[in-house]
Amino acid sequence: MADVLKRVPVREQDPAERAKNFEEVCLGYNREEAVEEAVRCLHCKNAKCIQGCPVSINIPDFVAEVKEGNIEKAYQVISESSALPAVCGRVCPQESQCEGKCIRGIKGDPVSIGKLERFVADWAKENGIRPKTAETKLGRKVAVIGAGPAGLTCAGDLAKLGYDVTIFEALHKAGGVLSYGIPEFRLPKSRVVDEEIENVKSLGVKIETNVIIGKSVTIDELLKEEGYEAVFIGSGAGLPMFMGIPGETANGVMSANEFLTRNNLMKAYLDEYDTPIRKGQKVAVVGGGNVAMDAARTALRLGAEVHVIYRRSEAELPARQEEVHHAKEEGIDFQLLTNPTEILVDDKGWVKGIRCIRMELGEPDASGRRRPVEIPDSEFEIEVDTVIMSLGTTPNPLISSTTYGLDVNRRKCIIADEENGKTSKEGVYAGGDAVTGAATVILAMGAGKAAARGIHEYLAAKNDLY
């Protein structure tokens, strides 16, 4: 008899092996393992896990279906709430959401909700199950800006309600951060991301790529000339931040966005693709979020020795635990409580090293985290030929500066109501990183979902007026 306090372990690629390839790290549960894990769920009446889920998936119900072996039913339960279960099962920070609230977690391991979700979604795909489409079409047009997690979710929900939805995507490929940001080894593109996008399309959503809202067409034109009755802005985060330290414009310094976009969207790691990437022999990644972990583990797979430099301690690392754990297993060096002060440049203008200073934690700052303070005379150098800056982003001004009457806050993020995504402009809703600044896939999905409700209420009320 298995120990009910322990979760069923999930199979993973061996660290030494996977450090050299881009295949998915986590192999997921098979049917037997999934059923065995599902049995651990207590099916709480007042399920805390649902409260922990930004898109409120009915977790106990889908897990119960898994327990009974009704995987297709489990999939339909999940897809009532989530447009991208195969993605969420892989990239959500479950430890601080559903699994963090699981009663099983008080005495032992919480139920592996994420791995179960992933199993169900993958099973549905393998068996050709698609989400249910709307029974009646309303014939009313809604435009969604950005085919990332927020946009896909909003579009999917609106399509299920019968709206005629078109997503406008700036890049040549849909998916947003799922395509350009999160690497193959964490989120396979053709097997998972493209399939999830196909699911959204199967609901009737149209996706027009290569359209930059604010440049190719404006929101006002969509509303006035192209017949859209409402617009959802899910345009994502924006320009990468740099530190402003000496040497930052040297060759070999780039943003994590650039590095990951070259690798993931442009597939520079595959020989047959034209886009080049600087692989680096010794790479420093500055930052401690999920994006930093993705950049570090990508650089490692391209053959580099990798150092992650983060100014606070391990406890404050913003990345998901699983990512940090995987990165360490794969052999990435963590320089914690360390901050770069200068990038060292050779006489040809290329990076040759990074000078850092050790830090200690002082009093808590506005974010509630203890503020890192420099330790005097503790500077040291690390020899590197490539530096990847992963410090977050500032909002892209393209939409806010070209849309009349759309208010932004002090940080230039679009102001939108958390409940329903409503902005200062009538008929225009927003959510995801464009509103919150860089956050997670699932929070963006939650915002897309809220905005879909907001848009539905708005259009229903508008209809009553005429």
Next chain:
Amino acid sequence: MYKILESEKLADNIYSMIVEAPRVAKHCEPGQFIIAKVDEVSERIPLTICDYDREAGTVRIVFMPIGASTMKMKLLKTGDAFQDFVGPLGRPSDLIGTPVEELKKKSILFIAGGVGTAPVYPQVKWLHEHGVTADAIIGAKTKDLVILEEQFKEVCNLYVTTDDGSYMRKGMVTACLDDLVHKEGKSYDLCIAIGPMIMMKFVCKMTKELGIPTVVSMNPIMVDGTGMCGACRVMVGDEVKFACVDGPEFDGHLIDFDQAMQRQAMYRTEEGRAKLKQEEAETHHGGCGHCGGDE
């Protein structure tokens, strides 16, 4: 897909294409650029718009093949299509937002070098359509590499100079500028220079001495072109700017050209270096250490 309605070789290794892209054609202005991608495996190639027809919904691009993807691009024929074609990107030229009355009072000089002649054209044409006649210098290595001469003649006072003297004036664009100002009694209130980085560097050096405000169009390494990757950052004065959203046009007197040239070399292949050497050898004054002109 974005259909190519006309594909034409303008000169040795310079190609022109008219592409069906209604959303771009409807909104683009002189100074802006597009990104084209031939097929699934190609790079995203940023190219400044050379001309556009709003009614026909078409955009014209002119390019010089330099890497694998542009080599593939040049093989596209009339009737073929780009898989992706997005724009307009970047900010329009500052001329577009300036009141025409103000522009009419100004004496404006355009300096175009090599394939950089193409992005100068829509600006000169736009001014002409608004009743402003500018002067323009087209510089090319040799006679056969002078492009768009007839089109320019219709919309401005044109001076053509070739490095080897095989056509019209002899010498580089800076020599022509020097002659116009010092021997032919011209004076200018504004200069717009677009061409190889090294040309823009030396034009800016000269116009700074002459006290002529100068705008240049930067074409740094880009990936997405929408303000996401930060690859296109350039130092303008002591500020970091992103060419894709803040540019591509900047005050030439504030640009750190040496650094920009150095960054441009980041992904340059041996093949690319050889091409650039061919392109820039005659106009190269040495010093950047990357394009191969001083080897």
